[in-house]
Amino acid sequence: MSLDQAKTDKPHERLAAMLEDDMARVNGLIRERMASEHAPRIPEVTAHLVEAGGKRLRPMLTLAAARLCGYEGDNHVRLAATVEFIHTATLLHDDVVDESDQRRGRPTANLLWDNKSSVLVGDYLFARSFQLMTDTGSLDVLRILSNAAATIAEGEVLQLTAAANLATTEEIYLQVVRGKTAALFAAATEVGGVIADRPDDEVDALRTYGDALGIAFQMADDLLDVAGDAAETGKNVGDDFRERKLTMPIIKTIAAADEDERAFWVRTIEKGRQEESDLETALELIRKHGAIEATRREALGWSETAKNAMRRLPEHELRQILIDLADYVVARIS
Amino acid sequence: MSLDQAKTDKPHERLAAMLEDDMARVNGLIRERMASEHAPRIPEVTAHLVEAGGKRLRPMLTLAAARLCGYEGDNHVRLAATVEFIHTATLLHDDVVDESDQRRGRPTANLLWDNKSSVLVGDYLFARSFQLMTDTGSLDVLRILSNAAATIAEGEVLQLTAAANLATTEEIYLQVVRGKTAALFAAATEVGGVIADRPDDEVDALRTYGDALGIAFQMADDLLDVAGDAAETGKNVGDDFRERKLTMPIIKTIAAADEDERAFWVRTIEKGRQEESDLETALELIRKHGAIEATRREALGWSETAKNAMRRLPEHELRQILIDLADYVVARIS
Numbered sequence: 047m048s049l050d051q052a053k054t055d056k057p058h059e060r061l062a063a064m065l066e067d068d069m070a071r072v073n074g075l076i077r078e079r080m081a082s083e084h085a086p087r088i089p090e091v092t093a094h095l096v097e098a099g100g101k102r103l104r105p106m107l108t109l110a111a112a113r114l115c116g117y118e119g120d121n122h123v124r125l126a127a128t129v130e131f132i133h134t135a136t137l138l139h140d141d142v143v144d145e146s147d148q149r150r151g152r153p154t155a156n157l158l159w160d161n162k163s164s165v166l167v168g169d170y171l172f173a174r175s176f177q178l179m180t181d182t183g184s185l186d187v188l189r190i191l192s193n194a195a196a197t198i199a200e201g202e203v204l205q206l207t208a209a210a211n212l213a214t215t216e217e218i219y220l221q222v223v224r225g226k227t228a229a230l231f232a233a234a235t236e237v238g239g240v241i242a243d244r245p246d247d248e249v250d251a252l253r254t255y256g257d258a259l260g261i262a263f264q265m266a267d268d269l270l271d272v273a274g275d276a277a278e279t280g281k282n283v284g285d286d287f288r289e290r291k292l293t294m295p296i297i298k299t300i301a302a303a304d305e306d307e308r309a310f311w312v313r314t315i316e317k318g319r320q321e322e323s324d325l326e327t328a329l330e331l332i333r334k335h336g337a338i339e340a341t342r343r344e345a346l347g348w349s350e351t352a353k354n355a356m357r358r359l360p361e362h363e364l365r366q367i368l369i370d371l372a373d374y375v376v377a378r379i380s
Numbered sequence: 381m382s383l384d385q386a387k388t389d390k391p392h393e394r395l396a397a398m399l400e401d402d403m404a405r406v407n408g409l410i411r412e413r414m415a416s417e418h419a420p421r422i423p424e425v426t427a428h429l430v431e432a433g434g435k436r437l438r439p440m441l442t443l444a445a446a447r448l449c450g451y452e453g454d455n456h457v458r459l460a461a462t463v464e465f466i467h468t469a470t471l472l473h474d475d476v477v478d479e480s481d482q483r484r485g486r487p488t489a490n491l492l493w494d495n496k497s498s499v500l501v502g503d504y505l506f507a508r509s510f511q512l513m514t515d516t517g518s519l520d521v522l523r524i525l526s527n528a529a530a531t532i533a534e535g536e537v538l539q540l541t542a543a544a545n546l547a548t549t550e551e552i553y554l555q556v557v558r559g560k561t562a563a564l565f566a567a568a569t570e571v572g573g574v575i576a577d578r579p580d581d582e583v584d585a586l587r588t589y590g591d592a593l594g595i596a597f598q599m600a601d602d603l604l605d606v607a608g609d610a611a612e613t614g615k616n617v618g619d620d621f622r623e624r625k626l627t628m629p630i631i632k633t634i635a636a637a638d639e640d641e642r643a644f645w646v647r648t649i650e651k652g653r654q655e656e657s658d659l660e661t662a663l664e665l666i667r668k669h670g671a672i673e674a675t676r677r678e679a680l681g682w683s684e685t686a687k688n689a690m691r692r693l694p695e696h697e698l699r700q701i702l703i704d705l706a707d708y709v710v711a712r713i714s
Contacts, residue, residue, distance in 0.1 A: 084555050085537040139503060143496040162477040165499055166536045169473060172503070173529035176510055180522045188514040188522060195507035202500045203419040221418050 057371035061106045064364065068109045068123060069102065075127040079174050091155045091167040095134050104234045105130045107368075111238025111252050114364040121182040121241045128191065129234045131175035136198060136230075138168035143202065187237050194233035201225010212300055212316050214292040220261070228260030251358035255368065258352035263375040265345035268293035270378060272329060273338050284325040290315045294344070296328075298337040307331055342379050349376045391705035395440045398698065402443045402457060403436065409461040413508050425489045425501040429468050438568045439464045441702075445572025445586050448698040455516040455575045462525065463568045465509035470532060470564075472502035477536065520574050528567035535559010546634055546642075546650050548626040554595070562594030585692035589702065592686035597709040599679035602627035604712060606663060607672050618659040624649045628678070630662075632671040641665055676713055683710045 055063075062069065076096060082088040105126035112122035140146070141154040142161045156164040172195070179191050205222045208214040235256035239249040271286040272295050286293045292300075292315070300311050310327065314320050332338060352372035359365050389397070396403065410430060416422040439460035446456035474480070475488040476495045490498040506529070513525050539556045542548040569590035573583040605620040606629050620627045626634075626649070634645050644661060648654050666672060686706035693699050 082534050082537070084552075085534050085541065087537050087541050088534065139499050142499055161495070162540055163537070165473050165476055166533055166540065169502075169506070170530060170533035170537060172506055173526055173533050176522070176526035177530060180519060180526050183519060185514060185517060185519070188510070192507055192510035192514050196504060196511060199500055199504035199507050200416050200419050200422065203416070203421050203497065203504060206496055206500065207419065207421050218418075 057367050057374045058101055058103055058106065060367050061110055061364075061371070062102070064367070065106055065109045065113070068113070068126070069106065071123045072102075072105050072109070072126045072130070075123060075178075076130060079127065079131070079178065080171070082170070087159070087163055088167050088170055091138070091159055091163050092134065092171065094152075094155055094158065095137060096130070102130065104133050104230060107231060107234040107256060108238050110364045110368060111235040112242055113238075114359060114362040114368070115239050115242030115244045115248070115252075116360075117238065117242035119241065121184070121187075122238060124178050124182050125187065125237050125241065126234075128175045128178040129230065129237075131171045131178065132191070132195060132198075133230060135168040135171035135175065136202075138164045138171070140202070143206070182241065184241060186240050190233050190236055190240065194229045197229040198225050201229065208292055210290040210315055210318060211292065212311060214297060216294070216297055219292065219294055219297055223261055223264045224257070227264045228257045231260035231263075232256035248359055251355040254355035255352045255372070258348045258355065259372055259375060262345050262348035262352060262372065265294055265341055265348065266376050266379045268295060269338065269341050269345065272296075272332050273379070284329070287314070287325055287328050288320065290318055294341045295332050295337040298340055299328075299332045299335045302335040302337075303331070345376050345379060349373065391701050391708045392435055392437055392440065394701050395444055395698075395705070396436070398701070399440055399443045399447070402447070402460070403440065405457045406436075406439050406443070406460045406464070409457060409512075410464060413461065413465070413512065414505070416504070421493070421497055422501050422504055425472070425493055425497050426468065426505065428486075428489055428492065429471060430464070436464065438467050438564060441565060441568040441590060442572050444698045444702060445569040446576055447572075448693060448696040448702070449573050449576030449578045449582070449586075450694075451572070451576035453575065455518070455521075456572060458512050458516050459521065459571050459575065460568075462509045462512040463564065463571075465505045465512065466525070466529060466532070467564060469502040469505035469509065470536075472498045472505070474536070477540070516575065518575060521571050524567050524570055524574065528563045531563040532559050535563065542626055544624040544649055544652060545626065546645060548631060550628070550631055553626065553628055553631055557595055557598045558591070561598045562591045565594035565597075566590035582693055585689045588689035589686045589706070592682045592689065593706055593709060596679050596682035596686060596706065599628055599675055599682065600710050600713045602629060603672065603675050603679065606630075606666050607713070618663070621648070621659055621662050622654065624652055628675045629666050629671040632674055633662075633666045633669045636669040636671075637665070679710050679713060683707065 080092040108126040236253040239252040414426040570587040
């Protein structure tokens with residue numbers, strides 16, 4: 047495609063176009079490794095999710111990081127598949143924990159099969175991901191990805207105890223977001239630099255990029271839930287409120303609440319006794335305390351952090367796309 | 381203790397006595413690594429299970445294998461903790477899958493907290509186990525344990541699809557048992573030889589020992605369910621039948637069934653329409669077709685396999701205890 051055309055495309059679509067050959071190998075490896083000779087339930091459940099047409103952003107981050115670092119071997123393909131397996135395992139377990147019935151516009155695996163299958167197939171994919179990363183022969187990679195797996199699980203447990211809990215601080219929020227999103231983004235980009243054997247400061251910049259990108263992405267998502275337009279974003283306004291989630295705008299609004307307002311949050315979030323008109327009141331309070339603007343500024347700040355980190359890497363076409371990606375994740379709110 | 385005294389003790393108690401110092405270090409490491417700075421729910425759930433006073437057989441197998449191979453470093457302690465973490469994670473997920481409410485005579489974590497906590501804390505322990513094994517710096521160890529984790533999950537999924545399924549063969553049964561028990565036993569003993577840098581045939585013998593010990597143990601357990609004495613074994617006769625589990629004696633009995641008998645199994649196991657008197661009929665059919673004696677012979681055969689494999693290792697006090705352990709797991713049925 048021409049440069050002009052490239053500029054108008056979405057960054058993740060430009061990534062997909064540039065990494066098409068690598069991604070075809072990743073998809074082949076995923077299909078190969080999700081198979082199970084003995085238990086056909088495994089590829090059934092996995093295929094439902096893996097082939098549901100997610101954006102494959104995480105494996106592309108690994109491929110892009112490795113390629114922009116000049117990596118020429120095969121391990122980036124293994125690691126990209128590893129990262130997608132960890133992500134898929136996490137989704138399977140998340141849907142059980144959240145009792146979800148829809149994911150990517152399709153019924154979830156726990157609904158189509160059962161919670162048991164989702165738990166066990168998730169475990170299988172975790173194990174497969176560790177086999178794949180072991181195949182790279184890099185202990186540094188194993189350390190990074192096993193740390194990420196621990197942070198993910200820790201963040202999810204924290205989210206469980208933080209749910210509907212008005213004592214949730216911005217600090218706890220950040221830890222939860224790192225678990226939900228940023229830890230795997232950070233590991234995905236970091237391992238690309240590690241297998242390319244780049245100096246520490248570049249590996250560190252890649253890690254910082256992934257971490258900040260993940261946080262910016264999640265904060266933007268929070269914001270759309272209280273300030274978005276369902277037609278544009280495909281997200282219903284107020285879902286997080288109805289699910290009593292302590293998102294960044296709500297945490298900020300609660301921190302600024304007077305006595306009456308606090309009673310409102312205790313009733314609607316902590317006790318979960320919501321009435322039809324409560325969403326409108328919640329949105330008014332969020333606007334009143336400037337929580338939309340404050341969250342927006344923070345999300346943009348994390349996007350800047352990501353871009354600045356990426357600029358510490360050598361110049362490369364992929365570097366520009368990753369910088370554009372950091373703009374793109376907050377474009378919906380800027 | 382004196383040698384005479386040692387001979388009268390149960391093998392796992394002799395193991396515990398001989399490995400007391402190592403096990404104290406393992407327990408310390410487990411307490412240290414199950415902690416979570418951010419999510420106190422994690423050590424709560426884990427402590428409930430880890431400190432419930434299980435026999436710690438799996439970590440002792442790793443310590444014993446390493447010690448009898450003359451290992452003098454620190455990695456056996458890390459690996460023993462790894463093996464216990466994998467085991468604990470599996471129990472947490474098992475109790476969710478089986479909807480159990482009792483484990484080791486206490487309420488299960490999924491009952492005390494919820495299924496969500498059990499799923500996520502299990503994931504955390506899996507991640508922690510991979511961090512620990514990465515700390516050993518041995519890629520061979522990582523390969524063995526990640527393969528074991530995949531076999532465990534695969535066996536559990538297989539068990540799910542084999543449940544109440546009359547088409548379950550002895551071959552499928554063995555794969556399920558390897559997943560439930562033998563894969564982790566085999567990995568636990570094998571890694572002890574690997575870190576001690578022993579020759580391939582000894583490492584292979586250690587692996588065979590663990591695998592056969594696990595299978596003998598599980599078959600003996602199956603047998604007690606149809607031929608045991610609750611007062612002696614602490615196991616209720618007929619639990620497996622009531623839960624419609626295809627255990628070895630039942631698989632053998634179904635394979636020998638005539639048309640009427642098959643209709644009985646279709647009704648009670650496949651369709652799960654059981655009446656009070658059905659257990660007695662099931663036990664009669666199992667006895668009639670000689671399935672108790674046949675299963676007993678096979679369990680004893682696996683015990684022999686384990687002992688013969690252990691005899692390929694150098695002479696050592698621990699070698700004798702492990703040989704005695706292979707007798708002990710089938711002693712209840714011989």
